[in-house]
Amino acid sequence: MDSPIQAVRRYPSKPADVYLFATCLVDQFAPDAGLDAVRLLEREGIRVHFPQAQTCCGQPAYTSGYPDEARAVAVAQMKLFPEPWPVIVPSGSCGAMMRHHYPKLFADDPAHLPVAEELAERVFELTEFLVHVVNFQRADRGDPYTVALHTSCHARREMNAHLTGHALLAGLDQVTVVRQVREEECCGFGGTFSLKHPSISEAMVTEKVESLRATGAERVLSADCGCLFNILGRAEYLDKVAACSKPSLPGEHIASFLWRRTGGGEQ
Amino acid sequence: MTQPLHFHPSEGFAARARAATADPALRKGFRGAMDFLQTKRQAQFTDAAELSDLRDLGAAIRRYSLSRLPELLQQLETNLVANGIHVHWAENADEANAIVIDIARRREAKLVIKGKSMVSEEVALNHALEGAGIEALESDMGEYIVQLAGEGPSHIIMPAIHKTKQQIAELFAAKVPGVTYTENVDELILIGRNVLRQKFAEADIGLSGVNFAVAETGTLCLLENEGNGRMCTTVPKVHIAITGIEKVVEKLEHVPPLFSLLTRSATGQAVTTYLNLISSPRKPGERDGPEEVHLILLDNGRTQAYNDEQLRATLQCIRCGACMNHCPVYARIGGHAYGTTYPGPIGAIVSPHLLGIGATHALATASTLCGACAEVCPVRIPIPELLIRLRNEAQSAADSGSELRGAGESRSVLVSMIFRAWALMYTHPMLYRIATWFMSRGRALTPTAQGAWTGIRTPLVPAPKRLRDLLAERNSRHE
Structure with a gap:
């Protein structure tokens, strides 16, 4: 990757404690993904702290032309991680917001910039943390299965999390990862873009659904709920239109899949 | 028809995008x-490290050139004039067109033959010449095709990329006298070439763009593949080059890295077929070349970008078009839907300076900020960051003190209230917890019509229990 935003990162050794910043989408719409992320981390002997006052990283306002509102919401989150523990985010997009865009958001605010910069340094996307810090090595306990991975654009281009997502799946012996054509192309979510430019978003997500279906994968995984809701919501809608009773493209957050495949819930 | 200059690209953008995405031939062609x-x-670019180094070098050259822009432009003028090239400064499109028309009238010109120039599209030169009773003929094959069709270019490098072979065949049969229908590409090119050959001999003025203007030597660099650029700049008695003020570099040695980045990023060519270095009109004893050479340096809003520390990066652009070639939005809607001379990601960041933010605000939002453009930009323009900045400017309040033309014009009271309410909820955890508690407990009441979202997707429904509830239950069980 040669994106200017990425630098070679130094990873800490495995900590005893981490924070979880779950993101508003996981908290409200995909809590199982958050819970499975907590379970994955705890099984590695890490205590997971969930600050109850967390809400949203502020990205919707940041990308919609409302930086003041984004700053206000970001400041509210920045207060919640006083210990020097890593902050784990089960989303490449929200993680990139905190890692790369908080320092830009507060570039002209000397009161908050040091906090934003300090926090940015210890924000990790979940799969990145599992690969580079935890050295996740759990054995696959499931039957043969095929999956496709959708890597979000921010996860890919700002966090290199497409590599860590694929690395985790490659560690599962019985799981075959099938690559869709144009894997690196955007699914057409883009936050408020999906509402502002519905016809373009439709064209993009429909092609993404088609390319994922064409892989024949039994399910699609992603580490980003925004993309996942966009893709799965479109696939479900197309299934309904086609009066197809069996979901043509089931999917879930990679944390849930990983947890289940590596024996989660067996004990 | 080239768009008139008062055109407001944001108006009707949604409708044009909808029409484009619903056009299977257009979608298939662009894809x-x-x-x-x-x-x-x-x-x-098979060697990632080499590419990265070259992009660093390209970006550094462009940033350096812009950091010294005023002095380099003066140096360029001095050296061009010393070489016998006339230099004209145009603040806007009207001034640029008036300069061309003045020269044409003085030379009693009837026909201007044009090499490819996006700046001439930007100022709608053909339209202005037509108004002055002067014929303008495009000689780049793609430009020739779109001119015949009465359209503008849909891509900055490949103007007729939106046309199929069959459409071009029909166009030639209908518009070029004496031509019978053929879909044979070689024959089609030959038809165009025969028309143009004749016109090169007749033209009074040749007009071209400029890829790089070298200040130290007073040299205009022009890259092209068809040879029409060389014809335009050597056969007619007068050559007029037109370019934006940002195209200047200091030294000749700054050109090769940019040349290499440009051709490889644009069309995947190691080099173009022609590289023209134009340093003077015909000298005594020389057998060819124009008697007069002019350079028009156009501002047309570029100074606004130059004056802003962040937006100055916009002017680093070398017009390769790689950003549009990799843009998932451009691939779906094509170039014409944008309604601007420069489409795609680069168009969304350049056009606000040419036309104002109010007129172009929809273009900056027509991006998912996926970053594919910035990933390939040969001179490392941080396009997504600039799009975010332009979104901020479009939504800025009246008292923001923004100096950008048209800032805040398209601010929506409703949207600003929504974001104020959003910020209130997301900065007050208690409010957030109450609101999301009701949303999850009352999930059966979640509206099934969720605006544009459910136009093409199933509704988003909150989970029965939020993550915070699940974690709280789990903690109480553990204790």
């Missing part, structure tokens, strides 16, 4: 062409 160009570019 195929963009895939092809992406593959060609990739084949040129």
